[in-house]
Amino acid sequence: MITKNSIHTVNINSINSSGFGVCRIEGIVCFVQGGVTGDTIEIKIIKSKKNYNIGRIEKIITPSPKRKENDCPVFKKCGGCVYRHVKYEEEALFKENVVRDAFERIGHIENVNLKNIISAENTLRYRNKAQYPVKNENGRIRAGFFAARTHEIISCDDCLLQPEIFSSIVKEVCLFAEENNISVYDEKTNKGFLRHIYLRIAEMTGEIMLTLVATKNSLKNQEKFVEVLTGKFPEIKSIILNVNREKTNVILGDECINLFGRGYITDILCDTKIKISPLSFYQVNRIQAEKLYEKAREYMGDTKGKTVMDLYCGTGTIGLCTAKDAEKLIGVEIIEQAVEDAKVNAEINSRNNTEFICGDAEKAAVILKEKNVKPDVIIVDPPRKGLTPKLIETIDSFGAEKVVYVSCDPATLARDCEIFASYGFKIQEATPVDLFPRTAHVECITLLVR
Ligand code: SAH
Secondary structure, eight states: OOOOEEEEEEOEEEEOTSSEEEEEEETOOOOOOOTTTTTEEEEEEEOOOOOOEEEEEEEEEOOOOBBOOOOOOOTBSSSSSSSSBBBBHHHHHHHHHHHHIIIIISSOOOOOOOOOBBSSOOOOOOOOOOEEEEETTEEEEEEEBTTTSSSSEOOOOOOSOOOHHHHHHHHHHHHHHHHTTTBBBBBBTTTTSSSEEEEETTTTTTTEEEEEESSOOTTHHHHHHHHHHHHTTTTEEEEEEOOOSSSEEEEEEESEEEESSSSSSSETTTTEEEEEESSSSOOOOOOHHHOOOOHHHHHHHHOTTTTTEEOOOOHHHHHHOOTTTBBEEEEEEEEEHHHHHHHHHHHHHTSSSEEEOOOOHHHHHHHHHHOOOSSSEEEOOTTHHHHHHHHHHHHHTTTSEEEEEEOOOHHHHHHHHHHHHHOOOEEEEEEOOSSSTTOOOEEEEEEEEE
């Protein structure tokens, strides 16, 4: 019998897409956080359901050779990493399998031409962006990360995915808040001032952007704040106050107030200058993003003299980095600040054959179709929820030969590829790219041809 609190000795035989070890007890699947394929472990059942169980490791009897030592004090508590206890080569293979599995089980696509995952050389401190929620811990202001699936803040002094300088800046901001009696936001009561400390670094120029997300449009002792922070960290080129008054778990509000600098930073990606504003999306792993875009260039093929459509284009990065000699580049993006960045990015890279449209991709595509725009290649890079059937229908109606689908969620990618298949598209090739080492996430780029 499998009951709550019962103890079992199990062999872990796979890892699921959330990074949990998977085993079977009496034929019923059981998920074990921290379990690795090849482990023999003793577990205690902490949740028992009809179709599945969740177990907690009590004792590792025989560790899997795929294991390594965990190197983070808040691993398992924090909702960020799920693979700090697994050798990276194995993690990359697990992720490749997650993608293959999604194509097979969700997309019902057999024998997909899936290439080896493009893994990362650097698995430490690769991120260029962090958003730290803050809390008051016995009178001290501490920053950290949300625990998995909850809104509990796990305080963390130095995250191993972030540049070290972020930890120093965060510490300084917390100290300033304490000394100046700046209150922290409480989600439950919707009271308090400071919600998040949001940092971004443009690695190639070294420029840092510091954004405070707060519930009001003015910061106490603002001038002193700017003086202290820029004095200690000359890398900080922009300080912004982002106002979010809503009772919501969306981090950023719409309003940005410039406290210092130009309000943006500039990075270089695939030899292309990229202006990044606080509300604009920018790939968090620059080195891996370059490899992803290189693959996009390969999948798009020769774009000389062609019309390229980049849906969900953010600041225009994919199109600007790849389709350099295209006849025309049309980008669509819903965030206004990102569209403004995209236009500037076209200009500073001397690209005068571009058009960036602010709007919902599904609606904008219909309008472009009505205007009789004829793209040769369409790139899509949606958020995790993927495309809509309606947008896929419109994409099909353009008659383009190639669709390059960049996805950060294998499940929705596979779902959408099945719909593309119903319109006569075939997956020519797909390549997983690890943009997010140590976390459960994996990117995949897919070439669909008619
Ligand atoms: N291709 C870009 C951005 C990808 S992230 C890059 O690689 O940098 C996905 C982007 O889609 C984000 O910029 C987000 O703001 C945008 N987005 C989200 N929903 C959208 C929608 N319905 N229509 C158009 N863009 C949308």
